Amino acid sequence: MKKILIIDIGSPYGGVEAYVESLTSLLQGQATLFAVCALTELAERLRSKGVKVVCIPLVAGWAKGLRFLLTLCVVPYLVLRYRIDVVQVNGYLETLILLPARILGRDTVCTRHGPFETDLYKWYRSPARYFPRLFCRYFIHFATRVICVSEAVEKTVCGIVPADRVTVVPNWVNIFPSEKVQRDKLNSPASLLYVGRLEKYKGLQLILEAMRGLPDVRLTVLGDGSYRDELMQLAQGLDVQFKGFCSETAPYYRSADIFINPSYGPEGLPIVSLECMSHGVPSIFSDLPVHEEISGGGRAAALFKVGDAQDLRQKLVALLSDSERRHSLSLAARAMVHEKYSPEAARKGYFAAFEVQNSEAGEYIRL
Incomplete structure (x- = not known):
């Protein structure tokens, strides 16, 4: 069974963190999962799913760089100690971790949750926002596979990363409601x-x-x-x-x-x-x-x-x-x-990206 390390040191809890939680549910039982994160709430939710979690101290502002440095120290240890097969990263600053993971001979997967946004910020006005995005544009080249959460994101990534390393796996809804909202008349108000x-x-x-x-x-x-x-x-x-x-x-x-x-x-x-x-x-x-x-x-x-x-x-x-x-x-x-946008569609895409064997179908999926 493959060993996958998922990294998200962002805050506060938002769409990326919800994605990480959903991704672990998707891979549960198909791979041995590890995670590095900064939010206690996310760490607790992942642990409840059987994920082995290292929670980095949550520091904000310019001290966020310390959060990254701690992660940079922890990841090589985890990779070597637990013989991790695949390192998956989210966010901008996290892409810098792709380089040491590749040096250690591991496959790397980068999920892009949006465009790079370097055009939205000036380095001299918002350096804390500009430079992580700039670094992401360069270090994403060290990903063996880039997953885009939509076709719109893919268009921005394919201008930087070779198209044969880019895959679109849209976000998904974990539970499809059995009944839809049925209302002929509006509420009042x-x-x-x-x-x-x-x-x-x-x-x-x-x-x-x-x-x-x-x-x-x-x-x-x-x-x-x-x-x-x-x-x-x-x-x-x-x-x-x-x-x-x-x-x-x-x-x-x-x-x-x-x-x-x-x-x-x-x-x-x-x-x-x-x-x-x-x-x-x-x-x-x-x-x-x-x-x-x-x-x-x-x-x-x-x-x-x-x-x-x-x-x-x-x-x-x-x-x-x-x-x-x-x-x-x-x-x-x-x-x-x-x-x-169902879990079934997402599961097929991620099993292929991580080269995970589908134990239920007895099938080994590979891109």
Whole structure:
């Protein structure tokens, strides 16, 4: 049985950490799993799945470099001590670990969760953001296999890494709900839902602007982040409930009339968008390339122009007033997730990337 070391030293808990947890569930029983992470919450969840975990002390700011240096010391020891076969990394700074892993003769897999973003930051204004992204562009060459979570991400990676080393394995929904949301009539007031981090680029402020003046609508916000205080000020006078971070989102999906992901981007493949689609919640997404991808060009979700609150408002008003449109989006969304974003589809892709034997089928999969 192969031994795989998964590395994620990011914080706070977000999409990448949810991905790591899902990946260990996917590989459970098919490989011996090890992990290096910085979040205690993630470490506890991985240990509950039987993963052997080393938890690096969580230090923030410029001291984050110490977190990486500790990881750089720990990884070679783990690789040699436990005879690790494959080292898998996530994030930007973690890609620097690919080099020592290759020197030690191990296969390396790098999962790219989004574009490199070097064009978004200046080295002299945001060095802590710019340089990890720059390093990632160079050190990703040491990956024997690069996995992209969407076709949109693949387009950015293939300009840097040879295409024959790049594979698209989309994010997936761990559990496909047995029943979809079925509601001919809207709640009173109509229930809108946002799930995600409260950061400016996530675009929640666009929903607040689009809501203003609309009667009988209520927005529930699940998530936390550095932009929360500003958003709460913008929400004054509106029916908005800030619930904070919530690990159990299914009840909110089941009770929502419309889900909105208004992100400005960049995004790799937002798991929350897939989750709401799997529940059959009629959805409105910003028209980022990845949202066009997962919605089938607007067949499984309504799309609005990125950053355009007025266009979002128009799409929202139209969807609130059209029960047939909501029903068709709901059916198309569930069908899309079931076909392309299921654990079965992801499992095949990752077994191939890690060259893991499928013990249930007795089949050895290799790219």
